[in-house]
Amino acid sequence: MFPRNVLEALGYRPLGYLRSKWPLRSLAYLLTGGFFSTALGLALLGVLTAPFGRTAGVLAAVHILAFAVLMAGPFERWRLTLIDSEPLRPLDGWRTVGYGAVSVVAVGWADLAVVLVSIGIPGFLLFAPFQPTAAPWQAFAGPVAGAVLLPIAAYPIGAWAGARGALARAALAPGDGELREVVRSRARLVDAFEAERRRIERDLHDGAQQRLVALNMKLGIAALDVAPGSVAAKEVGEAHTLAKEALAELRELIRGVHPQVLTERGIPAAVRDIAGRSPVPTTVDIDLPERLPPGVEATVYFVVTEALTNIARHSGAGRCRIAARSAEGVLCLEIEDDGVGGADAARGSGLLGLADRIAAADGRMLLSSPSGGPTTIRAEIPCHRPSAS
């Protein structure tokens, strides 16, 4: 993977990092911050001690400080591009000013201190031969030690710059970033698929299913009027059987596309229905004040179906319990069984599928499954997201 910022570069290829552009960029990042702070400090010191009166000095200091703080935000954004190739979204004014103030007044000094310590020690050793008091062995060993230590200095500098960059990103653009956008776009995709499935279900229900039921009824009525035992009776009877088979098949087909119980009656009834079909006796405890958004309903239905299938197949459980509550816009679903435990998302694709599906709905899944049981799956899914329906 191509590292997008210095922290990723450090983490992905610790040795390759040394040959990359990141150490120098980190150094530049820290030095620019440090110099800005130093310049500000010196300027303030200058005007406050200058011989043109105390009031004028303070006034000038306030102006310089205000100017520096205002400049610091945009400056921070520019600096961040040195160590982070991911663009920031447009500015939020006050947040930028606040961060700029903290950065330039306080944190910039720390940047400088890290650079001085990291480079200062190897630098001092490298220049050992030029020290008048250095013994011959020191003049020889110093540069060797310095040459070894200098590359190592790249790591604290990179790490500190990375941490500062993460801090800057968190402060300047909270909750932003590519990840959230990916989650949202995935959720939109899942929603769109679900909406399409609901539409197909509706069309089948309103169209083919109703007509087949009507056809079935007509054939039933027709059978009343044909002479029993006649050729016509036999043909009508066969047609009737075919119509009934078609209806049964269509019913199962629709169940696979989008369960009608979910459309019509929502999560409590649908979950009880799944539980009722499970070979493991399952109690259902669901208390929801209102219908959930259709996308969330579909996710919960999928999760419960898959989880109960897994439990029936692998857990050896004798009992299972499903509970769901919603609070503050988040649906909490818990599925607990008294089986053998030891479920591991890394080994079973079933659990991975569950986690994927929940993540696609912008939610998260927690799994507790100690060896020997019990196993609890907990899904937290936000409900506020407006759904495409």
Next chain:
Amino acid sequence: MPPPLRVLIAEDSVLLREGMVHLLRRFGHDVVGAVGDGAALLAAAHRLRPALVVVDVRMPPDFRDEGLRAARRLQSEQPELAVLVLSQYVEQTFADELLEDRRGGAGMGYLLKERIGDVEEFADAVGRVAAGATVVDPEVVRQLLARRPDPLTRLTPREREVLALMAEGRSNAAIARRLVVTEAAVAKHIASILAKLDLPPAPDDHRRVLAVLAYLRV
């Protein structure tokens, strides 16, 4: 032919509504009204005072469970009203909920919509529900049986058939006719089933249905 019943139909598909009106009239019933949504059902039931309503679960405006909710409300308002609910699919808990709501001796039925096609059986179910019986779709029973393999394996195939028919709320005589055996044979099968399932013998068809469903559901 059984005495004509005052029937009210609630079904949003015109095709099916007209078909059911035609069908029930054909079996000699008095179809006093046919409406297309839950609100109209409530109004018509209050005005026309039918003995039985046949209700589609999913109706306008939201196409969710308007029909079912209207039916449950009607039952609480008119305890003597028999209700036959029709659904496009089997839901295990419908039967529970409907039975839960059952007050007094009014009949209650839950059938798949496609059962209308078996016109004679459908007419029979309408008559039984109106007479106070509890009728549950055989598909519900089939699914419940499929889920419970262990103790039910002790039942013979014939006993399973009898069990399914019992759950549909049929009397011993009806089961005997259906399976083309004597009533005495049916009684023997039932005694054997109840014994194998550790259920107390119940003379009343309705209580028997409840016992069987309750057993299958645990």
